[in-house]
Amino acid sequence: MEKILRDIGKEAIDFLNELKGKEGIDKIIGRHGDDTTRVVDKKSEDYIFELLRNTGYKFLFVSEESGTINENNYDYIAVIDPLDGSTNFINGIPWSSVSIALYKNNEKNFIRSYAGVVANIFSKEIYTYYNGKSYINGNIVENVRPKSNIVLAYFGKKEIDKAYQILKKLEGFKIRTLGSSSLDMILICTGKAYFYFDIRDKIRNVDVAASTGFCSSLKIYPFNSRNEIITSSLESVDVIGEIMLTYDEELKKRLFL
Numbered sequence: 001m002e003k004i005l006r007d008i009g010k011e012a013i014d015f016l017n018e019l020k021g022k023e024g025i026d027k028i029i030g031r032h033g034d035d036t037t038r039v040v041d042k043k044s045e046d047y048i049f050e051l052l053r054n055t056g057y058k059f060l061f062v063s064e065e066s067g068t069i070n071e072n073n074y075d076y077i078a079v080i081d082p083l084d085g086s087t088n089f090i091n092g093i094p095w096s097s098v099s100i101a102l103y104k105n106n107e108k109n110f111i112r113s114y115a116g117v118v119a120n121i122f123s124k125e126i127y128t129y130y131n132g133k134s135y136i137n138g139n140i141v142e143n144v145r146p147k148s149n150i151v152l153a154y155f156g157k158k159e160i161d162k163a164y165q166i167l168k169k170l171e172g173f174k175i176r177t178l179g180s181s182s183l184d185m186i187l188i189c190t191g192k193a194y195f196y197f198d199i200r201d202k203i204r205n206v207d208v209a210a211s212t213g214f215c216s217s218l219k220i221y222p223f224n225s226r227n228e229i230i231t232s233s234l235e236s237v238d239v240i241g242e243i244m245l246t247y248d249e250e251l252k253k254r255l256f257l
Contacts, residue, residue, distance in 0.1 A: 009119030044082035085180030094122035101209035146191035185211035
């Protein structure tokens with residue numbers, strides 16, 4: 001399954017790279033909540049559905065653009081973000097991805113996906129996980145040695161006070177806001193960034209299902225501002241709300257003193 005998803009990730013980002021710069025791909029064709037669906041989002045989603053169906057398995061699709069699509073007697077639940085960081089993609093900012101998380105058909109626990117892939121469209125790095133192990137470009141991830149002071153922070157005007165209360169518990173950090181939650185989380189779990197938080201109450205299961213699976217395979221679990229591991233429905237697109245992630249257990253203790 002790891003190889004199947006790695007190949008699907010590669011094909012999906014190759015498809016999207018062929019669409020770069022083409023006229024009309026940024027046209028808005030739908031809205032869902034505060035977000036929009038553009039032509040490129042829908043094209044990517046349709047292509048990913050096709051790639052998954054071609055595996056011979058049946059799926060319950062839970063996807064950002066189309067919501068829930070149920071195939072009878074499905075083998076897996078597929079939670080999909082066909083283009084995470086679409087604004088970056090449209091504007092040529094090299095930080096966007098495709099993400100797919102697969103769950104066994106009877107699974108109810110959001111952090112226990114069976115396998116998945118996050119594929120960086122620009123760098124073409126492929127992050128997969130399967131059977132409790134995480135991989136980068138097919139190579140198993142071992143001995144991650146974190147060395148970073150980068151904080152990936154997302155908050156709006158109404159969350160400034162809350163963000164301040166979080167940030168004052170950190171020392172010597174540098175803030176970045178990159179624009180792809182799935183790739184941001186992988187930076188944490190591979191030791192390239194220190195702490196990620198989004199307190200805007202906007203993050204959905206489709207945004208972070210695959211990156212949660214990748215990180216969980218490395219025993220790094222996303223949590224909320226109540227220090228609870230995040231949960232979500234696997235049957236529909238669902239707002240998770242706040243999310244935080246760090247490899248540093250000491251930081252977690254300081255956050256919740």
